Amino acid sequence: MSLLELTLTRLRLFFREPSAVFWTFIFPILLTVALGVAFRNRPPEPVSAAVEEGPGAPELAAALRRDSRIRSQVVSHEKARTELRASRAALVVSPGPPVSYTFDPTRPESRLARALVDDALQRAAGRVDPLRVVERRVTEPGSRYVDFLVPGLIGLNIMSSGMWGVAFVIVETRQKKLLKRLIATPMRKGEFLLSFVFLRMLFLALELPVLLGFARIAFEVGVRGSLALLVALSLLGALAFAGLGLLVAARSTNTQTASGLINLVMMPMFLLSGVFFSATNFPEVMQPLIRALPLTALIDALRGIMNEGAGLAAVARPALILALVAIASFALALRAFRWS
Amino acid sequence: MSESLAIRCRGLVKHYEAVVAVDGLDLEVGRGECFGLLGPNGAGKTSTLEVLEGLIEPTSGEVEVLGLTWSADERTLRERLGITLQETRLPEKLTVLEILRLFRSFYLRGRNVDEVIALVSLEEKRSAWYEKLSGGQKQRLAVACALVGDPELLFLDEPTTGLDPQSRRQLWDVVLGLKAEGKTVLLTTHYMDEAERLCDRVAIVDRGRVIALGTPRELIARLAGHAVVEFAVDGALLDENALGSLPGARALRRSAGGYALTVDRVHVTVPALLAHLEASRAPLERLSTHSATLEDVFVTLTGRQLRD
Numbered sequence: 001m002s003l004l005e006l007t008l009t010r011l012r013l014f015f016r017e018p019s020a021v022f023w024t025f026i027f028p029i030l031l032t033v034a035l036g037v038a039f040r041n042r043p044p045e046p047v048s049a050a051v052e053e054g055p056g057a058p059e060l061a062a063a064l065r066r067d068s069r070i071r072s073q074v075v076s077h078e079k080a081r082t083e084l085r086a087s088r089a090a091l092v093v094s095p096g097p098p099v100s101y102t103f104d105p106t107r108p109e110s111r112l113a114r115a116l117v118d119d120a121l122q123r124a125a126g127r128v129d130p131l132r133v134v135e136r137r138v139t140e141p142g143s144r145y146v147d148f149l150v151p152g153l154i155g156l157n158i159m160s161s162g163m164w165g166v167a168f169v170i171v172e173t174r175q176k177k178l179l180k181r182l183i184a185t186p187m188r189k190g191e192f193l194l195s196f197v198f199l200r201m202l203f204l205a206l207e208l209p210v211l212l213g214f215a216r217i218a219f220e221v222g223v224r225g226s227l228a229l230l231v232a233l234s235l236l237g238a239l240a241f242a243g244l245g246l247l248v249a250a251r252s253t254n255t256q257t258a259s260g261l262i263n264l265v266m267m268p269m270f271l272l273s274g275v276f277f278s279a280t281n282f283p284e285v286m287q288p289l290i291r292a293l294p295l296t297a298l299i300d301a302l303r304g305i306m307n308e309g310a311g312l313a314a315v316a317r318p319a320l321i322l323a324l325v326a327i328a329s330f331a332l333a334l335r336a337f338r339w340s
Numbered sequence: 341m342s343e344s345l346a347i348r349c350r351g352l353v354k355h356y357e358a359v360v361a362v363d364g365l366d367l368e369v370g371r372g373e374c375f376g377l378l379g380p381n382g383a384g385k386t387s388t389l390e391v392l393e394g395l396i397e398p399t400s401g402e403v404e405v406l407g408l409t410w411s412a413d414e415r416t417l418r419e420r421l422g423i424t425l426q427e428t429r430l431p432e433k434l435t436v437l438e439i440l441r442l443f444r445s446f447y448l449r450g451r452n453v454d455e456v457i458a459l460v461s462l463e464e465k466r467s468a469w470y471e472k473l474s475g476g477q478k479q480r481l482a483v484a485c486a487l488v489g490d491p492e493l494l495f496l497d498e499p500t501t502g503l504d505p506q507s508r509r510q511l512w513d514v515v516l517g518l519k520a521e522g523k524t525v526l527l528t529t530h531y532m533d534e535a536e537r538l539c540d541r542v543a544i545v546d547r548g549r550v551i552a553l554g555t556p557r558e559l560i561a562r563l564a565g566h567a568v569v570e571f572a573v574d575g576a577l578l579d580e581n582a583l584g585s586l587p588g589a590r591a592l593r594r595s596a597g598g599y600a601l602t603v604d605r606v607h608v609t610v611p612a613l614l615a616h617l618e619a620s621r622a623p624l625e626r627l628s629t630h631s632a633t634l635e636d637v638f639v640t641l642t643g644r645q646l647r648d
Contacts, residue, residue, distance in 0.1 A: 185446040
């Protein structure tokens with residue numbers, strides 16, 4: 001009865017706080033849209049080459065124009081050099097004979113331009129390739145950036161709404177002396193804390209469908225593995241971060257300290273856990289640490305299930321990490337919790 | 341024996357590191373009594389109250405509430421007590437009704453929420469968010485939260501501090517209503533008029549001890565006389581001993597640029613005082629009399645004003 005009232009109270013307070021609703025539901029969607037659009041798969045950008053004026057230049061330019069992978073223009077000698085220095089052109093082609101290429105070989109883009117331009121000019125001059133090849137292009141769902149991003153954002157959302165929703169709210173309750181007022185009633189302390197855990201579960205039931213549904217409709221991001229496993233891992237993640245939130249809230253008496261602590265806990269994971277780019281980019285020595293972070297565990301598991309169709313065995317390790325974090329943080333938090 | 345007492349505490353001591361907040365306080369409050377702890381800020385009233393409420397542990401001393409102890413019967417006691425803290429901010433974006441329903445849900449038995457809303461006259465604010473309430477309404481809601489469990493014993497910590505006169509009177513009506521229902525009320529205040537109006541008995545607390553105990557009327561009669569004559573003279577030095585022994589006078593003290601004389605019989609002392617001043621060639625600058633109050637009791641006992 002009072003657990004129900006406490007949970008209802010938490011729900012009411014959440015939905016009456018527009019900024020909380022924004023950060024939990026709207027912000028992740030906006031972020032998905034922004035990043036999904038920014039990194040959407042486009043046809044590869046053509047390389048740009050400047051053709052120096054002179055006899056034979058129009059023919060060179062005409063040959064290059066036939067190749068859609070190259071964008072070219074005919075300019076004066078000085079202008080060509082300026083374009084090259086400013087990186088607006090990756091390569092300068094000077095009519096010959098012999099035709100010469102001016103470029104900076106340390107720039108990958110310039111090396112690519114050299115290869116493409118040379119290929120186009122040689123073919124135009126009549127080269128025939130002795131080896132027949134075919135190209136197979138891959139841009140199927142599951143390997144795009146947005147597919148990588150969505151599980152990362154779901155993980156990030158579970159972390160930040162758990163930390164703020166538990167830690168900040170509890171510390172605010174303590175700071176207002178409301179916690180003290182509550183424990184002066186026969187309210188059971190366990191029910192008070194349990195109401196936060198319940199709320200996290202309820203929220204997950206809202207957050208997950210909203211984010212997954214949106215990603216599905218807008219970007220055709222699907223779940224290859226088991227949906228039940230995805231929900232189970234998200235739940236474990238939510239518990240782990242609720243526990244960490246409780247731990248942060250255990251002794252702080254004002255919201256400024258709590259905000260600082262929350263950020264202190266979240267920032268390393270925000271940076272290291274591979275939300276926006278793969279955590280494997282970090283140096284080898286950091287990997288054991290990064291692997292042990294609960295957010296890395298959660299995101300790896302979500303990515304595995306969503307993109308690779310990973311089964312229970314494949315996510316056992318991250319699931320174990322999350323369960324351990326949840327148990328340890330709840331146990332420590334309850335021991336240290338300051339009620340007044 | 342102790343069943344007839346709502347509160348019994350003996351030799352209560354509470355230290356906060358180096359600070360002694362309560363220094364050997366004894367207290368007995370009978371059932372159905374409205375009892376006031378009166379004293380200046382920092383006298384130890386709130387610490388005493390919070391020990392009695394089971395919110396803080398005493399450094400030493402015995403405490404029995406409703407014949408029970410906190411260590412053995414915490415849950416039972418919580419069900420039977422209602423409290424307001426000196427400062428609690430309830431959630432801004434919950435309505436009066438929602439807050440009371442929440443508090444009601446903590447108690448096994450209690451009062452109907454609407455009945456309690458009527459009791460503190462918040463019917464019109466039933467669906468208003470807490471943040472929209474005035475100071476007086478917030479305070480009445482705090483009292484309502486203490487009432488939903490239908491407590492036998494109520495603790496009110498400075499229920500009217502910071503309220504305007506009208507809100508204070510509204511709150512007094514609520515407390516008087518509870519008294520009429522036979523509830524035991526223990527309140528702290530530093531307003532004399534509040535204690536005189538509401539309390540059957542008061543304990544004056546200073547520096548963590550009870551320095552006077554009794555009904556407001558008794559204390560005033562015993563310690564402050566019936567009236568206080570305040571006067572000032574222009575310049576001249578007066579013989580304080582002679583003034584203190586004027587007929588009908590009890591004691592003289594300096595007060596706000598003049599003197600205050602506590603007296604039992606104004607009509608005897610004032611003519612004698614005027615004659616004395618005349619004889620001492622001290623021109624009278626002002627003279628006023630008022631009935632003695634608990635404020636005067638406190639000043640008599642400690643030499644300090646209550647609201648310093």
